[in-house]
Amino acid sequence: MAKAPDELYRARFLVEQLKISDKYLRRLMTDLSKAGFIRSIQGRDGGYVFAKSIANIHLSEIVDAVEGMDKYLGCVLGFEECSDDNPCVMHSAWLPMREKLLETFSNKTLADLDFEHVNKY
Amino acid sequence: MAKAPDELYRARFLVEQLKISDKYLRRLMTDLSKAGFIRSIQGRDGGYVFAKSIANIHLSEIVDAVEGMDKYLGCVLGFEECSDDNPCVMHSAWLPMREKLLETFSNKTLADLDFEHVNKY
DNA sequence: CTAAAATAATACCCTCAAGTAGTATTTGAA
């Protein structure tokens, strides 16, 4: 969609392109529309359109909408209890990585992605 | 073990400390000894000792020995086919992250970890 | 010789996340 961000896209079409199930796609799209990135138009001749400029959609927001950024920001070793107060052995060594990651996801927007050299998403 | 790296440790003891299964521990330890980080001493009064200074054991080597670094260096979007030649949309945006990650794992050694402020591993 | 240790190989189990499926409902242009 980001390749031609002004078009309206039907679920039907996206399902065919992405080769995922109808229900799954709709669930994701509903998440995204609730988050305000796309607008869903119901009824006949409905579909999905971007609700804002793709240059204003940050990757971190997308991740938050569909799976949650926490997943990527948690303890490297997987300890639930790990925190600044109760660190794991890797905690301090991993800090810069976590920051870099957060920065990447927060600064990049959909418009920064490379849709030209690509056929799979 | 890295807390007192000159001792000899029996599987029995490590299993109790780490609360993981005997077999699982031994599998990991065997991996590590094959990789040359620890030496395993068989027979009665056997156990595991470090085979080299923990300052010379890089995190990347450990990961390689037990699960493979590839896991961490693969495509962010999970595409098997993703590569420099056949990039996914995130490929270029993700490059710096991958490099930072590789750098972190390659530069840090066991000795760099923070064993003092910690009780869980 | 024997007991206590590590090794080896293979099969199994458990959980969780990713994805699928079913079914009923609501929306809105023609």
Place this chain on the structure above:
DNA sequence: TTCAAATACTACTTGAGGGTATTATTTTAG
């Protein structure tokens, strides 16, 4: 008023990773 679209909710399947279990073998101090 009809039809094609999106929504909502719930249940199911599936695959992989992390971990366990079994059983048999090898090693070496005492």
